[in-house]
Amino acid sequence: MKSLLAPGHRGCAGCCDAMAAKFTLMGAGEDCIVINPTGCLEVMTTPFPETAWDVPWIHSLFENAAAVGSGIEAALKALGKKGNTKVVVMGGDGATLDIGMRSISGAFERGHDLTYVCIDNEAYMNTGVQRSGATPFSASTTTSPAGKVSFGNDRPKKNMPAIMVAHGAPYVATTSIGYPKDMINKVKKAVDIEGPTYIHAHAPCTTGWGFDTSKTVEVAKMAVQTGLWPLYEVEEGEVTKVRKIGKNVKPVEDYLKMQRRFSHLFKMEGGLEEIAKIQALADKNIEVYGL
Amino acid sequence: MAPENKIDKEKMVVVEGSYAVAHATKVCRPNVISAYPITPQTHIVEDLSQFMADGEIPNCEYINVESEFSALSALVGASAAGARCYSATTSQGLELMHEVLFNISGMRLPVVMTIANRAVSAPISIWNDHQDAISQRDTGWLQLYAENTQEISDMTAQAFKISEDKDILMPSMVCMDGFILSHVYEPIVLLEQDLTDEFLPAFEPEHVLDPKNPMSFGAFADPNYYTEFRYLQEQAMQKSLKKIEDVANEFYDVYGRYYGGLIDEYRTDDADIIIMAMGSIIGTIKDVIDKLRDRNVKVGLLKVRSFRPFPVEAIKGALKDAKVVVVLDKNISLGLNEGALFTETKSSLYNTKLDMPIIGYMVGHGGRDIKVDLIEKIVDDAKEVIKTGITIESQFTDLKEELL
Numbered sequence A: 001m002k003s004l005l006a007p008g009h010r011g012c013a014g015c016c017d018a019m020a021a022k023f024t025l026m027g028a029g030e031d032c033i034v035i036n037p038t039g040c041l042e043v044m045t046t047p048f049p050e051t052a053w054d055v056p057w058i059h060s061l062f063e064n065a066a067a068v069g070s071g072i073e074a075a076l077k078a079l080g081k082k083g084n085t086k087v088v089v090m091g092g093d094g095a096t097l098d099i100g101m102r103s104i105s106g107a108f109e110r111g112h113d114l115t116y117v118c119i120d121n122e123a124y125m126n127t128g129v130q131r132s133g134a135t136p137f138s139a140s141t142t143t144s145p146a147g148k149v150s151f152g153n154d155r156p157k158k159n160m161p162a163i164m165v166a167h168g169a170p171y172v173a174t175t176s177i178g179y180p181k182d183m184i185n186k187v188k189k190a191v192d193i194e195g196p197t198y199i200h201a202h203a204p205c206t207t208g209w210g211f212d213t214s215k216t217v218e219v220a221k222m223a224v225q226t227g228l229w230p231l232y233e234v235e236e237g238e239v240t241k242v243r244k245i246g247k248n249v250k251p252v253e254d255y256l257k258m259q260r261r262f263s264h265l266f267k268m269e270g271g272l273e274e275i276a277k278i279q280a281l282a283d284k285n286i287e288v289y290g291l
Numbered sequence B: 001m002a003p004e005n006k007i008d009k010e011k012m013v014v015v016e017g018s019y020a021v022a023h024a025t026k027v028c029r030p031n032v033i034s035a036y037p038i039t040p041q042t043h044i045v046e047d048l049s050q051f052m053a054d055g056e057i058p059n060c061e062y063i064n065v066e067s068e069f070s071a072l073s074a075l076v077g078a079s080a081a082g083a084r085c086y087s088a089t090t091s092q093g094l095e096l097m098h099e100v101l102f103n104i105s106g107m108r109l110p111v112v113m114t115i116a117n118r119a120v121s122a123p124i125s126i127w128n129d130h131q132d133a134i135s136q137r138d139t140g141w142l143q144l145y146a147e148n149t150q151e152i153s154d155m156t157a158q159a160f161k162i163s164e165d166k167d168i169l170m171p172s173m174v175c176m177d178g179f180i181l182s183h184v185y186e187p188i189v190l191l192e193q194d195l196t197d198e199f200l201p202a203f204e205p206e207h208v209l210d211p212k213n214p215m216s217f218g219a220f221a222d223p224n225y226y227t228e229f230r231y232l233q234e235q236a237m238q239k240s241l242k243k244i245e246d247v248a249n250e251f252y253d254v255y256g257r258y259y260g261g262l263i264d265e266y267r268t269d270d271a272d273i274i275i276m277a278m279g280s281i282i283g284t285i286k287d288v289i290d291k292l293r294d295r296n297v298k299v300g301l302l303k304v305r306s307f308r309p310f311p312v313e314a315i316k317g318a319l320k321d322a323k324v325v326v327v328l329d330k331n332i333s334l335g336l337n338e339g340a341l342f343t344e345t346k347s348s349l350y351n352t353k354l355d356m357p358i359i360g361y362m363v364g365h366g367g368r369d370i371k372v373d374l375i376e377k378i379v380d381d382a383k384e385v386i387k388t389g390i391t392i393e394s395q396f397t398d399l400k401e402e403l404l
């Protein structure tokens, strides 16, 4: 399959965002228009006068990609050019869960025919690894650092897929760049469904999380295998498919150990209790989704 | 020489200013309208919504967004996808759009937006002044100010033509005084569809988001490139000076109506005192001038239609024989104790051979009436300045001392 994201962009070695974009385009196909808010993906792919995008692409601002997408969809309709063209937004977790929330909510409530893919690397990577609403419990970031009296981020991840389900989106799915086929197929399915569809892709960032550049996919898989990141599909509000882990379920400790952002948990007094809390989050997912 | 304004009385109808704008927008055949309601802009978007509901705007999508931020953001996408785009807002709504305003002009998207000018909060005020638009003066939008409802209607069509010109491609704010023009009923000639089709061709963008010919819009520019983008924006602004004049004349050729190009002058020929202002206050000033002329006071008016681009040369030409210039501003640049028109006018005359006193008054904030006697008093002040020179350069006037 031809890659619609050209090599030679300026992402870090082992960049998760580049993989996520590539897989999204594989699912969406050539006949699409991409909207990309501010973030790593935008900056690394379009240093003027170069561009890595082989599809029409627009960046506007950090917080308005879904609204820009609404406008594109409306324009295509008004001009009689909608045809089969897919409108696809690719936004980071910051752009999606935090600053862009209002415009996403508006676009989904209005029912625009677009697919929103959140590329979730669990922090604001482009500005230097600050916490976002998607940063997991006890992760150390530059604005939620571990310290003498802190285990890092003291809040669990915001459940964005559930919020999108609550918007009445006909299709909401979680995926991970550790499972390319899963991601490509889900994007393919999403873009073919009429109306606003949402895909939340887990995307481990080598630079921000602190692991070797060759391990992006391995870390991604581990998040799924521990139950911390369940893969499921929700159609018309009902969970229709879940990726089972079964007996291969791994302890969260194995996942946390791979990453610098959790290393304090293994050194600080009380760290083990924090790890136990994270394990409880995974156990809950395993129970709720029947992983 | 300014052509004579021929208003066809037979065709006149009495409509609300907002309706005039909505109707003008409709006959301009927009493809995407996106707006969020805010007083006193609401009647415009309600009228447009009714036109949509009645199927009167073909090939158009109306996006009922959740905020002004998204209203303008949607037009970023729609305009880049090749649509003729329209919005309307005011005050807090316009301020909420701030970041997107830069974005639209930087991407050279020719969006047209009506501003029903209103004061900004705090304290909250729904009434008219120009602080909202003036606060956005450096965002790279053209800013045109209308005197009455006929002009705001006609300016709407002119704005599309100016903005969409291939040499310009800069967005426009078409400004009308909130309530004073947006809610007033006046007899006007509505824009006709056939004449508008003749005047305003379909928008044909050279660059569009098209899967058959992929392009990237809004890339990031490092220091090797950014300056040139800004330079080109300024070049387009400078070119729009002539374009605004040309389009005013082209409009006259088709419809027979003319309100000036970048500026308009009233009884300035032999004027010692020239009053400068923008918007609906112009009508009041004209009345005062007529009255004072009867008393042999040599006073004239310079109406500024285009605040951005700022018509430096036209203003210099109009002011060259004045003995004193009086600038009325419905806004203030806090910290300078001056209104923006005053500041810009002063700076335009610096480094020229023109050397006359310029005095500024900040009037009409938050909808305070600007009455005939106030303008007469200001003219009296100006007469004093001719005799004795400037004592105060710029000042608030009509203050209620008991509240201070």
Ligand SMILES: Cc1ncc(C[n+]2csc(CCOP(=O)(O)OP(=O)(O)O)c2C)c(N)n1
Pocket: A017, A038, A039, A040, A041, A062, A063, A091, A092, A093, A094, A095, A096, A121, A123, A124, A125, A126, A127, A132
């Ligand atoms: C209004 C505004 N606030 C802040 C920023 C600075 N900023 C740029 S990218 C970014 C974080 C992006 O994070 P995310 O969306 O998670 O994408 P990532 O870079 O992690 O892929 C921030 C805070 C901005 N561009 N605009």
Ligand code: SF4
Pocket: A010, A011, A012, A013, A014, A015, A016, A017, A018, A040, A041, A044, A121, A125, A126, A205, A206, A207, A208
């Ligand atoms: S910081 Fe992370 S997301 Fe950003 S370019 Fe590097 S690897 Fe990719």
